[in-house]
Amino acid sequence: MASEADNKAQPPAGSAHFDRLALIGVGLIGSSIARAARRGGLANAIVGCARTEKTRDKAMELGIVDAMYEDPADAVAGADLVIVCSHLGSYATVGKTMAASLMPGAIVTDVGSVKGCVARDLGPHIPEGVHLVPGHPVSGSEKSGPEAGFAELFDGRWWILTPGEEADALAVQRLKAFVQALGSRVEVMTSSRHDLVLAITSHLPHLIAYNIVNTADDMETVTQGEVVKYSAGGFRDFTRIAASDPEFWRDVFLNNREAVLETLGRFTEDLLALQRAIRWGQGDTLLRLFSESRDIRQRIIQAGQDTEAPDFGRRSEPPAEAD
Amino acid sequence: MASEADNKAQPPAGSAHFDRLALIGVGLIGSSIARAARRGGLANAIVGCARTEKTRDKAMELGIVDAMYEDPADAVAGADLVIVCSHLGSYATVGKTMAASLMPGAIVTDVGSVKGCVARDLGPHIPEGVHLVPGHPVSGSEKSGPEAGFAELFDGRWWILTPGEEADALAVQRLKAFVQALGSRVEVMTSSRHDLVLAITSHLPHLIAYNIVNTADDMETVTQGEVVKYSAGGFRDFTRIAASDPEFWRDVFLNNREAVLETLGRFTEDLLALQRAIRWGQGDTLLRLFSESRDIRQRIIQAGQDTEAPDFGRRSEPPAEAD
Numbered sequence: 001m002a003s004e005a006d007n008k009a010q011p012p013a014g015s016a017h018f019d020r021l022a023l024i025g026v027g028l029i030g031s032s033i034a035r036a037a038r039r040g041g042l043a044n045a046i047v048g049c050a051r052t053e054k055t056r057d058k059a060m061e062l063g064i065v066d067a068m069y070e071d072p073a074d075a076v077a078g079a080d081l082v083i084v085c086s087h088l089g090s091y092a093t094v095g096k097t098m099a100a101s102l103m104p105g106a107i108v109t110d111v112g113s114v115k116g117c118v119a120r121d122l123g124p125h126i127p128e129g130v131h132l133v134p135g136h137p138v139s140g141s142e143k144s145g146p147e148a149g150f151a152e153l154f155d156g157r158w159w160i161l162t163p164g165e166e167a168d169a170l171a172v173q174r175l176k177a178f179v180q181a182l183g184s185r186v187e188v189m190t191s192s193r194h195d196l197v198l199a200i201t202s203h204l205p206h207l208i209a210y211n212i213v214n215t216a217d218d219m220e221t222v223t224q225g226e227v228v229k230y231s232a233g234g235f236r237d238f239t240r241i242a243a244s245d246p247e248f249w250r251d252v253f254l255n256n257r258e259a260v261l262e263t264l265g266r267f268t269e270d271l272l273a274l275q276r277a278i279r280w281g282q283g284d285t286l287l288r289l290f291s292e293s294r295d296i297r298q299r300i301i302q303a304g305q306d307t308e309a310p311d312f313g314r315r316s317e318p319p320a321e322a323d
Numbered sequence: 324m325a326s327e328a329d330n331k332a333q334p335p336a337g338s339a340h341f342d343r344l345a346l347i348g349v350g351l352i353g354s355s356i357a358r359a360a361r362r363g364g365l366a367n368a369i370v371g372c373a374r375t376e377k378t379r380d381k382a383m384e385l386g387i388v389d390a391m392y393e394d395p396a397d398a399v400a401g402a403d404l405v406i407v408c409s410h411l412g413s414y415a416t417v418g419k420t421m422a423a424s425l426m427p428g429a430i431v432t433d434v435g436s437v438k439g440c441v442a443r444d445l446g447p448h449i450p451e452g453v454h455l456v457p458g459h460p461v462s463g464s465e466k467s468g469p470e471a472g473f474a475e476l477f478d479g480r481w482w483i484l485t486p487g488e489e490a491d492a493l494a495v496q497r498l499k500a501f502v503q504a505l506g507s508r509v510e511v512m513t514s515s516r517h518d519l520v521l522a523i524t525s526h527l528p529h530l531i532a533y534n535i536v537n538t539a540d541d542m543e544t545v546t547q548g549e550v551v552k553y554s555a556g557g558f559r560d561f562t563r564i565a566a567s568d569p570e571f572w573r574d575v576f577l578n579n580r581e582a583v584l585e586t587l588g589r590f591t592e593d594l595l596a597l598q599r600a601i602r603w604g605q606g607d608t609l610l611r612l613f614s615e616s617r618d619i620r621q622r623i624i625q626a627g628q629d630t631e632a633p634d635f636g637r638r639s640e641p642p643a644e645a646d
Contacts, residue, residue, distance in 0.1 A: 113556075138553045157555055187552075197549050200539050202556030208531055209557075211597055213616040215590045216523050226520050228622045229510075230461045232480055233436075233525030234532075236629045237564055241557055243620035246613035253601045253609055264598055267538045268591070274534055275587055278576045286576055290569035293536040297566035299551045306559045 015174060016042055016181035022079035023048045024072050024094055026059045027245075029111045029137065030085030031149030034064040036182040039151045049075035059146045072098040079103060081178065084110035088117060088251035095125030104129040107171045111137055113198060113248075114256040115162040115191035131171035133163045134191065136198070137184060144245045152183065156304060159184035162191040199259035203252055204267060207260065209241035210249070338497060339365055339504035345402035346371045347395050347417055349382045350568075352434045352460065353408030354472030357387040359505040362474045372398035382469045395421040402426060404501065407433035411440060411574035418448030427452040430494045434460055436521060436571075437579040438485040438514035454494035456486045457514065459521070460507060467568045475506065479627060482507035485514040522582035526575055527590060530583065532564035533572070 021043035023030040034046050048065040049072050050056045056068040069075040076082045076098045084094055091110070102108065108130055110118055118134040126132045139157035159179040163172045176186050189197075216227045216235060227235065253260055277285040300306050344366035346353040357369050371388040372395050373379045379391040392398040399405045399421045407417055414433070425431065431453060433441055441457040449455045462480035482502040486495045499509050512520075539550045539558060550558065576583055600608040623629050 138556045158553055160553075197553055198556060200542055201550055201553045201558040204538075205535060205557035205561050207597060207601075208535055208561075208594075210613050210616050211594045212528060212531055212590060213619055214612055215527075215586070215593045217615060217619055218593070219523055219586070219589065227524055228619065228626050230481055230483075230520055230524045231623045231626075231629070233461045233521060234528035234564055235524040236623050237560060238528050238531075239616065239620040239623055240629065241560055242613070242616035246610050246617060249613050250606050250609040254604055254606055257601055257604070260601060261598065263538070263542070264594075264601075266542065267535060268594070270538045270541070271531075271534045271587075271591070274530060275584065278530075278580055278583060278587075281577055281580070283573050283577055286573040287569050289537055290533050290565075290572050292540060293533050293562065293565035294569060296536055296540055296551065297562040300554045300559050300562055303551050303554075306554070306563065 014177050016177035018043045018081040020045045020047065020079040022075045022082045024075060024084045025086035026050055026055060026146045027085060028144050028148045031059065031064055031146040032151065032153040033083060033182065035149055035151035036154055040181045042178060042181050047075050055146060062146055073101040077101045080106050082106060082108045087248055088112045088114055088255050091121035095122040099125040099127060102127055102130045107131045107133060107175055109133050109135045109175055111135060113202065113252050115194045117255040119164060131168045133161055133167055133172055133175050135159060135161045136194065155183035157184055159186050160194055161186060161188050162194050195256050196259045199256060199263045203256055203260050204263045206241060206244060206249055209238045212238050213242040337500050339500035341366045341404040343368045343370065343402040345398040345405045347398060347407045348409035349373055349378060349469045350408065351467050351471045354382065354387055354469040355474065355476040356406060356505065358472055358474035359477055363504045365501060365504050370398050378469060385469055396424040400424045403429050405429060405431045410571055411435045411437055411578050414444035418445040422448040422450060425450055425453045430454045430456060430498055432456050432458045432498055434458060436525065436575050438517045440578040442487060454491045456484055456490055456495055456498050458482060458484045459517065478506035480507055482509050483517055484509060484511050485517050518579050519582045522579055522586045526579055526583050527586045529564060529567060529572055532561045535561050536565045
């Protein structure tokens, strides 16, 4: 393992390579970063940190890290790049625990889905001379845990960086090169803009998915067996979204409250208008609104953010009989 | 082509085989039935009907039918099984047009997503001695058109039949055998129960998907470019659902108004409770509701109605760069 006593030459400005990469948390995102960093040869050593022994053992067994630690302080010692990949709710504790061990000149970033809270929770613990550059890879899966990760998760996806106005330009440049080398495309924006864009593109969709699944579960007149049985009509796609990690999403909604409530208000207004069109049999209104949705779908496919392969029928993976 | 003058022996009660299968409409479902029926050798002749010359030519070119007609009356002449695969809004016209040409003893069914309206719209046009047995294959895709169909669409999926109380038992039995031979599992229920179950498992999810896509489109503070750009965070999965045929869904909502409004009312109540939990920072409530959703997902996978393969990351199909 490289130690902070190593006498290293200053890396070139655009270098995507780091000496010691420390991942605080090795779930879906953390373990995927480890895999992609190894694929690209982006660090001399990759170390991780996890609270439970089970996760630490799993990560070592998968061979995606060189060492695993229980204490964030041990993981970040000597690291020139630290990526916080734990739940948003853990940031203040993680920051406090690792603060004293952060190496001067190190870059600290994160992968959280809300960015406004990073300066609030991690910021106060970042020592002078260490560079905080919050970030967010906009890709994911409903799966979680180290075994769910894969090196291709970021390929062609966006990775948003939200450096504050005071951020060190060289640190931003090096982090940018690193996430590009992981396979991502990079965008830089303010944390408040990020939180609003993500509220509509990610947080609201997840909230709605959770809600519809719970509504279905609660419907007294329809047994659960029937809802599950006929879920191929559209419902199962919501359950796929709603299968994401509950703790992760709790933290997102608690930390992006304002933007989520704003978009939720707009959603409800629009839904009431649709409800009214149904009640009054306004077929033209329904047709117009439904047609507009289709256009957006086409733009997403053109932007390379999804494939055109049919998915409802799950053609490529015919379902097994119930077992 | 077999004619109605042919002197045929009475088929055995459980026979899935028909002499002439007429499909009124050869879109996703109609063309998939044609393919699956051919795969199973379930009819001596398969004929179709489509309003536009383009669709008729396409179906012939694909080789999925033996003949295509413009007039439903010509398609159903001599057919012992007629399947109406056109939009719900066309049923009254289709019924009126084909009524006089229906062969005595023929079975007429449909594949519409709402069942209560079939007796109302098709019923009056079914002559004495012809058997109306409404049906609905609970499977689909966001794609439409004859080229979107595939023979495996029904494999392992449910096909619901909603015969009225007066329905001919032999006709129900034969239709049951036929859809099973297409690959489906069959369930029989009343049309009102069907319409309520589907309202929650299919119609509400589609309505919500359309609505969230439109809300995103309308958000003045977020450009469309950004919504599309960061759609991989969850939003794109809603656009996939909302890419379904707008005319098809207009007809569904106009024809299943009561059940949709009922489930929508419950959905909105639940959503307001979630909104309140976010506003007041009630993390425990959020965690409990999100955890329940995950359980339902597991039951759907266990029931063989979806696969466990991660989909958010679209691992099997890495996206191309924008072109």
